[in-house]
Amino acid sequence: MRSAEATLSEIIGAAGAHVPRLLALVEERLVLLAAGHGPVLAEHAGETIAAGGKRMRPLLVVLAAGPHAGRERELVAAAAAVELIHSATLVHDDVLDGARLRRGAPTVWARAGRDVAVATGDLLFSRAFSELTAVGSLAAVRSLSRATSALAEGELLQRQDAWNGSVAIERYLLRCELKTARLFQAACEMGAQVARLSTSQIAELGGFGRGIGLAFQLLDDVLDVAGPASLTGKHRGTDLLDGTVTLPLILARERDARLAAVDLRTITTPAAAEQLCESIEQTGALRESQARALQIVAEAKLALDGLPLENGQRRALNLVADSVAERTA
Amino acid sequence: MRSAEATLSEIIGAAGAHVPRLLALVEERLVLLAAGHGPVLAEHAGETIAAGGKRMRPLLVVLAAGPHAGRERELVAAAAAVELIHSATLVHDDVLDGARLRRGAPTVWARAGRDVAVATGDLLFSRAFSELTAVGSLAAVRSLSRATSALAEGELLQRQDAWNGSVAIERYLLRCELKTARLFQAACEMGAQVARLSTSQIAELGGFGRGIGLAFQLLDDVLDVAGPASLTGKHRGTDLLDGTVTLPLILARERDARLAAVDLRTITTPAAAEQLCESIEQTGALRESQARALQIVAEAKLALDGLPLENGQRRALNLVADSVAERTA
Numbered sequence: 001m002r003s004a005e006a007t008l009s010e011i012i013g014a015a016g017a018h019v020p021r022l023l024a025l026v027e028e029r030l031v032l033l034a035a036g037h038g039p040v041l042a043e044h045a046g047e048t049i050a051a052g053g054k055r056m057r058p059l060l061v062v063l064a065a066g067p068h069a070g071r072e073r074e075l076v077a078a079a080a081a082v083e084l085i086h087s088a089t090l091v092h093d094d095v096l097d098g099a100r101l102r103r104g105a106p107t108v109w110a111r112a113g114r115d116v117a118v119a120t121g122d123l124l125f126s127r128a129f130s131e132l133t134a135v136g137s138l139a140a141v142r143s144l145s146r147a148t149s150a151l152a153e154g155e156l157l158q159r160q161d162a163w164n165g166s167v168a169i170e171r172y173l174l175r176c177e178l179k180t181a182r183l184f185q186a187a188c189e190m191g192a193q194v195a196r197l198s199t200s201q202i203a204e205l206g207g208f209g210r211g212i213g214l215a216f217q218l219l220d221d222v223l224d225v226a227g228p229a230s231l232t233g234k235h236r237g238t239d240l241l242d243g244t245v246t247l248p249l250i251l252a253r254e255r256d257a258r259l260a261a262v263d264l265r266t267i268t269t270p271a272a273a274e275q276l277c278e279s280i281e282q283t284g285a286l287r288e289s290q291a292r293a294l295q296i297v298a299e300a301k302l303a304l305d306g307l308p309l310e311n312g313q314r315r316a317l318n319l320v321a322d323s324v325a326e327r328t329a
Numbered sequence: 330m331r332s333a334e335a336t337l338s339e340i341i342g343a344a345g346a347h348v349p350r351l352l353a354l355v356e357e358r359l360v361l362l363a364a365g366h367g368p369v370l371a372e373h374a375g376e377t378i379a380a381g382g383k384r385m386r387p388l389l390v391v392l393a394a395g396p397h398a399g400r401e402r403e404l405v406a407a408a409a410a411v412e413l414i415h416s417a418t419l420v421h422d423d424v425l426d427g428a429r430l431r432r433g434a435p436t437v438w439a440r441a442g443r444d445v446a447v448a449t450g451d452l453l454f455s456r457a458f459s460e461l462t463a464v465g466s467l468a469a470v471r472s473l474s475r476a477t478s479a480l481a482e483g484e485l486l487q488r489q490d491a492w493n494g495s496v497a498i499e500r501y502l503l504r505c506e507l508k509t510a511r512l513f514q515a516a517c518e519m520g521a522q523v524a525r526l527s528t529s530q531i532a533e534l535g536g537f538g539r540g541i542g543l544a545f546q547l548l549d550d551v552l553d554v555a556g557p558a559s560l561t562g563k564h565r566g567t568d569l570l571d572g573t574v575t576l577p578l579i580l581a582r583e584r585d586a587r588l589a590a591v592d593l594r595t596i597t598t599p600a601a602a603e604q605l606c607e608s609i610e611q612t613g614a615l616r617e618s619q620a621r622a623l624q625i626v627a628e629a630k631l632a633l634d635g636l637p638l639e640n641g642q643r644r645a646l647n648l649v650a651d652s653v654a655e656r657t658a
Binding site for chain 1: 424425444445447448454459481
């Protein structure tokens with residue numbers, strides 16, 4: 001299994017030199033946006049943005065556009081906007097979850113409290129739409145605002161379904177689509193929009209993004225149950241302790257009556273969560289969840305075949321899909 | 330002094346029949362937007378939106394545009410979008426303030442908890458930008474996203490300045506501008522944009538909006554100290570109990586050394602807040618705060634003189650300014 005860094009360098013190698021250049025410009029732009037709005041935003045939003053992460057969404061914007069020089073300003077703005085939305089949701093999610101750490105660093109909520117964290121998230125949201133106007137495309141505003149609405153709807157669904165062990169698979173998948181897949185979709189759509197692709201091509205690239213976003217979330221949920229902690233950086237079953245019912249548990253409940261009888265509210269310690277994860281794994285539910293995710297990735301890759309992409313671009317998008325399928329943290 | 334309803338009907342009478350028709354369409358649109366996004370949003374956002382308020386911002390959109398039939402869809406979208414942003418900030422403000430009631434009804438925070446309230450606010454924000462794409466103008470997206478960034482920056486400033494009795498007047502005014510005036514400005518700008526006014530006219534109408542928004546906030550802060558509770562629906566000095574230092578206290582501290590020595594953290598009961606309000610009033614600080622607000626309104630009205638407005642439109646905008654100057658609740 002390749003490391004995330006190795007995969008990223010393969011992707012960049014396949015796509016061409018414009019990709020690292022654009023991604024560097026996106027980083028510069030994000031730093032500038034964080035610094036340009038007073039000391040409080042500079043501190044809190046800056047650290048959130050700097051804490052970074054994989055920049056999957058900006059990468060998708062750039063790759064979906066293909067090697068179209070001359071529209072760099074628009075691409076960088078679209079990529080920065082989608083990353084700002086992602087950062088905003090992380091800040092608000094940490095408020096909702098009461099999470100003290102993210103990627104090993106204290107969250108805004110932990111550092112500065114609920115009030116500052118809510119306002120910082122709001123500011124990042126707003127800045128995303130300001131930045132988006134530099135793309136010069138109402139279609140881009142439409143794509144991103146739809147995705148942002150979906151994110152919030154997904155968050156509401158998740159709260160509504162909390163502790164409900166008997167939630168249906170379809171409902172779980174809808175939640176994953178809203179919470180994760182739609183923003184991946186918007187990233188691909190915006191890249192395709194900047195590249196002036198046709199409406200149907202924009203929709204197909206959006207579908208690719210939605211698919212790998214969905215798989216990304218499914219595999220994230222598998223990792224939460226599978227661990228090990230040494231790899232994921234958190235103990236197994238944090239979702240279960242939060243009352244978040246994910247695919248492994250849903251499938252495991254169908255296979256094991258004892259698991260179906262477990263009331264999640266009685267699982268209150270990391271040790272109990274670990275034991276439940278073990279029981280889920282023994283049903284084979286993790287393997288089935290993973291297989292479903294890989295099937296979704298395979299379908300997303302197939303959808304690329306019908307698109308008139310440049311060779312390096314096609315290879316790079318396929319590698320992104322592979323990197324999602326192979327994700328281990 | 331005229332009642333708010335009487336003033337509104339005067340404004341509508343002056344501006345012409347298109348205004349009530351458009352405002353009714355805005356209401357319909359808001360109901361539709363609240364209903365169209367699943368039961369959770371329908372419930373929480375719906376009640377927030379329905380709880381209504383004065384619809385000052387949609388009114389400004391419509392009045393700034395003037396009687397331009399044929400662009401109703403754009404105007405309604407811009408007016409609905411600005412009201413959605415306003416609703417979103419109310420939902421988040423109630424989370425930050427831990428406010429159980431707004432206009433006599435339980436807040437989303439009180440009904441459904443912090444998590445649902447944060448997500449509901451996020452959803453209203455997102456829906457505002459989706460709705461805005463129907464205006465078909467990137468300038469409108471720019472206006473509203475700038476105002477929304479300002480709102481969040483203002484909220485951050487207010488948290489930063491909490492309990493700081495020695496905050497400077499300029500800093501207080503900046504906070505009012507960010508928290509309130511900029512959204513009024515955006516409302517006027519968007520109306521003027523839909524009406525295809527010139528860049529300088531858009532800016533001047535925006536300046537009018539900013540001025541009356543600033544006065545609106547100053548007078549809001551005066552009312553919090555002045556009361557009486559029977560008129561405002563809340564006890565005197567709620568801002569002081571929250572640690573929010575406003576103009577009356579800033580001015581009173583300059584005039585009365587005993588007030589300058591008060592540590593706001595020691596004011597913890599409604600009775601103590603009431604007594605502090607009484608002391609502030611005795612310094613004449615309320616009258617001076619009010620005089621400053623009225624001066625700002627007068628300047629905003631003067632700015633209208635240079636604009637080529639239709640007669641009814643001019644009269645109506647002047648009446649809106651008067652209604653702000655005369656506000657009593």
